[in-house]
Amino acid sequence: MALRNKAFPLANFIWDFDGTLVESYEAIIEVLNLLYDNYQLPFDLNGVSDFIIENSIGELLEQLSKEHGLSLLTLKTFFNHEQEARDHMISLMPGAKDLLDYATGKGIRHFIITHKGSTTEQVLTRLGIKQYFTEVITAASGFARKPDSESFDYLLKKYKLDKSQTFYIGDRPLDREFAENSKVMSINLREASSEKNIAINDLSDIKVIIDQNIISK
Secondary structure, three states, X not given: OXXXXXXXXEOEEEEOOEOOOEEOHHHHHXXXXXXXXHOOOOOOHHHHHHHHHHOOHHHHHHHHHHHHOOXXXXXXXXXXXXXXXXXXXXXXXXXXXXXXXXXXXXXXXXXXXXXXXXXXXXXXXXXXXXXXXXXXXXXXXXXXXXXXXXXXXXXXXXXXXXXXXXXXXXXXXXXXXXXXXXXXXXXXXXXXXEOOEEEOOOOOHHHHHHHHHEOOO
């Protein structure tokens, strides 16, 4: 983890879901393998894995739709149905609950913006962390997909967020781009530190960021 010298007062954390708060990789890969098999497409595990990390599942499905003449709506419906059937496979990322509790105790509010569908809140309830989140925005909420800032703009207006006190926490280039488009700093598990992003190795690193940058509310 690399921290800049400048202090950033914190008041709001907006979270990505898959790969950030929860470990869902195994379930996602299982569903994609099933989808490829259902449509008799060759499945390259490494290639697919690299693509969804660097881009998104939505972009992967769009690419498959164009390359193979398949209905994008049908692909999305298949994926969402099979993914939701595997919600029981989703587990918390190491240190997630402890960090949420710690940050909340410091006066930080939490939100989620994710591409996952309407069962997201059910998963949060099962994992025992739903109570930490002021609002959860999912694919079912109807906003433009990340990195478009529409979902953030909604939270900004509704909760009168101060951009200088808000971080978006994610694990992919898409999440960093979303933060940049939303004009907030990001904390990212994969992306290198920069003027607009703080790289972390795991969620426990965020405690250091909180301790160095927290303000009284």
